Amino acid sequence: MSAIPATRHFAEFTAGVNHATLPAAVREALTVFLLDYLRVASLGQRMPWSAWAVNLGRELGGNGHSTILFSEDRTDPERATFINGTYAGSIDADDVHVGSMLHPGCIVISAALAVGEARGSSGERILAAIAAGYENMIRIGLAMQPSHFRRGFQSTATCGGFGAATAAASLMFNGADRAQRIAETIGLVASFSGGLTQFYHSGSTVKRIHAAHAAGEGVHAALLAQAGFSGPADILEGKDGFARAYADGHDFDKGLAGLGSQWRLLETAIKPHAISARVLSAVEATGDLLREHGLEAADIAAIRVGIPKIIQGRLTVAEPKDVQAGQMSLPYCMAMVLKQGRMVPAGFTINIDDFEGALADPSVMAISKAIACEPDADAERVSTEQSVGAKVSFTLKSGRTVEKFIEAPKGSASRPFTLDDHIARFRAEMAKRFAPAQVDALLDEVRNLHKAANADRLMQLLASRT
Numbered sequence: 001m002s003a004i005p006a007t008r009h010f011a012e013f014t015a016g017v018n019h020a021t022l023p024a025a026v027r028e029a030l031t032v033f034l035l036d037y038l039r040v041a042s043l044g045q046r047m048p049w050s051a052w053a054v055n056l057g058r059e060l061g062g063n064g065h066s067t068i069l070f071s072e073d074r075t076d077p078e079r080a081t082f083i084n085g086t087y088a089g090s091i092d093a094d095d096v097h098v099g100s101m102l103h104p105g106c107i108v109i110s111a112a113l114a115v116g117e118a119r120g121s122s123g124e125r126i127l128a129a130i131a132a133g134y135e136n137m138i139r140i141g142l143a144m145q146p147s148h149f150r151r152g153f154q155s156t157a158t159c160g161g162f163g164a165a166t167a168a169a170s171l172m173f174n175g176a177d178r179a180q181r182i183a184e185t186i187g188l189v190a191s192f193s194g195g196l197t198q199f200y201h202s203g204s205t206v207k208r209i210h211a212a213h214a215a216g217e218g219v220h221a222a223l224l225a226q227a228g229f230s231g232p233a234d235i236l237e238g239k240d241g242f243a244r245a246y247a248d249g250h251d252f253d254k255g256l257a258g259l260g261s262q263w264r265l266l267e268t269a270i271k272p273h274a275i276s277a278r279v280l281s282a283v284e285a286t287g288d289l290l291r292e293h294g295l296e297a298a299d300i301a302a303i304r305v306g307i308p309k310i311i312q313g314r315l316t317v318a319e320p321k322d323v324q325a326g327q328m329s330l331p332y333c334m335a336m337v338l339k340q341g342r343m344v345p346a347g348f349t350i351n352i353d354d355f356e357g358a359l360a361d362p363s364v365m366a367i368s369k370a371i372a373c374e375p376d377a378d379a380e381r382v383s384t385e386q387s388v389g390a391k392v393s394f395t396l397k398s399g400r401t402v403e404k405f406i407e408a409p410k411g412s413a414s415r416p417f418t419l420d421d422h423i424a425r426f427r428a429e430m431a432k433r434f435a436p437a438q439v440d441a442l443l444d445e446v447r448n449l450h451k452a453a454n455a456d457r458l459m460q461l462l463a464s465r466t
Contacts, residue, residue, distance in 0.1 A: 006252040007236045010140070010162075011183035013259050014132040014170050019124040019450055022131060026263050027450070030127050032419065033134070034446050035426045036095055036270050037109045038069075038462070041088040042429050043274075045070050047352070049208045053086040066114040067459040070433065077114040078223065081164065082209075082216035085110040089156070089211030091352045092327045093274035097267055098412075099385025100141025101148075102155040104163055104268065107215040108133035111164035115171045115219060116455050123452035129167040134265040136186075137163030140236065142264070142385065143255030146310065147247040149197075157195020157210035158246060164218020165189040172222050180233065187231020189221035190242045200314045200328060203321035267386045269412040270422070273350040278311050279330040280409035282390035286337045287344045289394055289404045296341035297367055299396055305334065306376025306391035308383040316373040319365060323355040332358075334392070335367035378405060387412035438464060 004012070019027070044050055054068065057079045066080035067073075069087060074080070088094055089106030096103050108130055116126035141148075141159040148155060169185035195214070199207045221231070235241045236252065243250040258264075269277060272284075282305050289295065307316070311330060320326040326333070336358050337344055358364045382389035387408035395401050408414045417425075423443065430439045438461060445458045452458070 005234050005237055006143075006256060007183050007186055007232075007234050008179070009256055009259065010136045010166070010236075011179045011186060011233070014136065014166050014182050015179040016260070017128045017132040017170070019128040019131070022128070023263065025266060026131060027127075028419070029266055029268070030130055031447055031449075032270070032422050033095060033105050033130070033268070034109060034449070035422045035443075037088055037105045038446070039426050039429045040091065040094045040106070041069055041084060042433060043093060043351070044087040044089070044091045047090060047208075049090055049205055050083075050087050053083045053209070053212065057083050064118055066118045067463050069462055072463050077111075077118045077168070078216050078219045080114040081110045081219045082212045084114065085212035085215035086209055089215070090208040091274050092276065093271055093352070094211075095268050095270050096277040097138045097141070097264070097385075098269060098277055098387055099145065099267070100138045100155060100159070101145055102137060102141045102159055103211055104134045104137050104160075104265070106211045107156070107160040107218070108137060108163040108167050110212075110215045111219050112167040112171065113455060113459070115168045115222070117459050119171055120454050121171050122454060123449035125171060126455060127450055129170040131263075131265065132170050133163040133167035134268070135259070135263060136166045138264045138267075139255040139259065143236075143250050143252045144243065144247045147249045151247060152197050153246055154195040154197050154207070154210055157214050158193045160195075160211055160214030161189040161193050161218045161221065162186055164215040165221045166218075168219045168222035169225065172226055181225055183233040184230035185222045185225040187233055187235040188224055188229060189218050189231070190235040191231060192217040192221065193242065193246070197314065199324060200317070203325055205324065207324055267413045269387065269409075270417055272347075272409070272411050273333075274352045275327045275333050275350055276315055276330075277409075278315055278388040279333050279390075280411070281388060281406035282307070282330050282392055283333050283337055283350065284409050285390055285392035285404035285406045286334045287346075287348060288406075289392060289402055290337065290340070290342050290344055291346065293402050294342045295394065295396070295402075297338045299398075300338075300394045301397045302395040303334070303338075303371045304393045304395075305330065305371060305373050306379045306393070307373055308380045308388060309375050310383075311388065312373065312375060318369045318371065320359075323352065323359065326355045326359060327352070329368065330390075331371035331373060332364070332368040334371055335364045338367050339364050382407040386414065434464065
């Protein structure tokens, strides 16, 4: 066990993060995270619940200089973080760290941009805050899992506040007591943590704002700390602190190991589909088998998917109640691909809109119910804190069996998208909003944020309309 208590250790790490001394791989990852964040936020902004968040923000009021993405509206940092976090974190297409079971970008970047813009922070300060927020959030999540998940908590909602609080406090506090103020902010946000997973069973839209709520509360905690309030600086490890309350077991030695030298944020995966990260391998394997063997669902007599044990249950519900549940269902996502048959293209994407059509088609549910999800030793062996594997087998009506084993899905740390891939995905989405010259300018601003005196130009470009 470290001689320094865990909460203090994370706070001192945060106070010492400097963009100029970050490893090159981390600086490159921050650019990728920001590109993907903005792409996903643009997709999410079109969802009905995003309009609910905007309308609520307007009703509550709030004055400030933080931009609501893709609009000319500005509000206070907390409300901007909540709204932008809803855009980026509500469609399950955002980046993910598998082992800690959370989505850092939608939370940390929303908070860092809103606070950074309001405070006039330099691009380097904003990027350093993002790096620290990702790292703390991931590592705290790792220390709490898997007991935390088994208790019924969604880590993005419960641990997400630590990422947002880290980013916000690192931008708001300076001076000799900076680490102490960051620790007190972490102490405050822990009291606001919440996020139950009953939605897996009963449906609802609450998960659409789990990330946004955590992000907003992280900023709220930093504002409270600035106003004079404080939280316990031993909140994570304390006798009646976060770990004891939210898990049956925890391991802060694991969470702290290599902090500052080994960057766990580099394990973050970028999703090709708007579905749970733990079902990506099964979906990829399904598409490959259909395409490689020229198959249709009608050609298949039986379907088996081999999975690690942790997936069984919450992610294998064959009859999802709504779109959210469909995105979390391994057999249902496979069924959507099987419905397309041999026509499914390489590099295809399942978007959130696809689920509306699928849920209206009873044949998709029928396929989903026919898929057998079973624990598999090979899938268990290859599944790590970075990715989850799957083995998909089709027994054909001809009697032949075909099988595909995906150890890690495309977009995971071991099979990453290239920077050119990220740029192409970013351009394709932003072209739906902005003229080509503005997309070029926006891309240039993102890639050179570390050189910017503040975030004003970036936010202005994001607020413009064609």
